[in-house]
Amino acid sequence: MKLRTTLRGKEYRFRDLTDLLAKANEERSGDALAGIAAADMTERVAAKSLLADCLLSEIRLHSPLPPENDEVSRAIEEGIDEGTYASIRGWSVAELREYVLRTETDGSELLRIGRGMTSEMIAALCKLMSNLDLIQAAAKIEVITTCRTSIGYRGTLSSRAQPNHPTDHATGMKASLFEALAYGVGDAVIGINPVGDAAETIKSLLHATREVIAHWNIPTQNCVLGHVTTQMRAVQGGAPADLLFQSLAGTEEGNRGFGIDLALLREADALIRSEGTADGPNRWYFETGQGSELSANAHHGIDQVTLEARCYGLARRFDPFIVNTVVGFIGPEYLYDSKQVIRAGLEDHFMGKMHGLPMGVDVCYTNHMKADQNDMEALGVLLATAGVNFVIGVPMADDCMLNYQSLSYHDIATIRETLGKRPAPAFETWLEEAGILAGGRLTAAAGDARRFIY
Missing domain, CATH: 3.20.20.70 (Aldolase class I)
Incomplete structure (x- = not known):
């Protein structure tokens, strides 16, 4: 997993996936209170650019809270449809975003791939989306x-x-x-x-x-x-x-x-x-x-x-x-x-x-x-x-x-x-x-x- 990049002549390094996910977030006072937010917009963009290239398999491998340490992590892991995960594990987060926002990708397909994703993958995807992206994608999904x-x-x-x-x-x-x-x-x-x-x-x-x-x-x-x-x-x-x-x-x-x-x-x-x-x-x-x-x-x-x-x-x-x-x-x-x-x-x-x-x-x-x-x-x-x-x-x-x-x-x-x-x-x-x-x-x-x- 790549954790460093250079923007406008300045190198940005991130400690691990947890740090990268936090600094790729849109501005949030709670993250600032916790001391984990990006220092400025440029660092946020650097984090987003690296997160975009992360593979879904890398996100699963480097869980911020490993299943052996947390029962919520275990519940998330146990709920994954392994066949679906195998079909998307090689996608980057950027590729996932493009797929989700395609006009021809309907709500039933989003529900299908969602069953193969950990919660951290879905959070990573969310961090690369604009407000309008979030509206467009969610509007496709019907849950009765x-x-x-x-x-x-x-x-x-x-x-x-x-x-x-x-x-x-x-x-x-x-x-x-x-x-x-x-x-x-x-x-x-x-x-x-x-x-x-x-x-x-x-x-x-x-x-x-x-x-x-x-x-x-x-x-x-x-x-x-x-x-x-x-x-x-x-x-x-x-x-x-x-x-x-x-x-x-x-x-x-x-x-x-x-x-x-x-x-x-x-x-x-x-x-x-x-x-x-x-x-x-x-x-x-x-x-x-x-x-x-x-x-x-x-x-x-x-x-x-x-x-x-x-x-x-x-x-x-x-x-x-x-x-x-x-x-x-x-x-x-x-x-x-x-x-x-x-x-x-x-x-x-x-x-x-x-x-x-x-x-x-x-x-x-x-x-x-x-x-x-x-x-x-x-x-x-x-x-x-x-x-x-x-x-x-x-x-x-x-x-x-x-x-x-x-x-x-x-x-x-x-x-x-x-x-x-x-x-x-x-x-x-x-x-x-x-x-x-x-x-x-x-x-x-x-x-x-x-x-x-x-």
């Missing part, structure tokens, strides 16, 4: 999954209704949920972030969402985003859960910080398949986000884009229903401003899709970040153009419990209408029967939450 209902069809934009409440009050949660439904939001999942992580709290919220779903015969799924062990206790206690949720990190040590490991995820997987309330094969909801490993001091000197790709390599082992990156939630320490948030959202979506995942994005930012709601709306439009499976909505784009800004319910409706996107098919039929949607557009009755009070 089924829990109680199916989402991910081309031409659709699904949504998670996030009716959080600052005291986990079921009536307050329902008021927010009714508004979401009135705007046609919630076909991916009704997913609540609880304030308290007690099994009884999670049981109460799961029963409350199941009551609404059953009363109105809504074709969707429910989930309460507590720690997976608390959700397991709730399910074992009779709570009606369609999905289990868990945040993932890209290293074994990072996952220990979340209180999980592969053994626990396998145990939870068996539980939701035996005692969950959905019929479909896809029973997991995973969440990720650039910077979580660094915040836990579990990054091992690896850049945050590569670590994010590794999260997706772990997620695909469990065949999830939905995955999303919470792209601006951690704050400016990891994504400094709107430019970095927009880039990260497009990177994460593309890398997730190349892993074959049903990828969504929480288009969000914190109030101490150099970003505003206009930036989030712009990213929402870009992601919808790129074929994102789902986005997340909260009332008035302001989460009263998590204290961050996301998309509003009506933002999602507006993006659908502007770009001609539809809800998931079964949910669209339900909205039409309820008089909320007609011909793919909201009716005059939409937005009135009072219709769902009972």
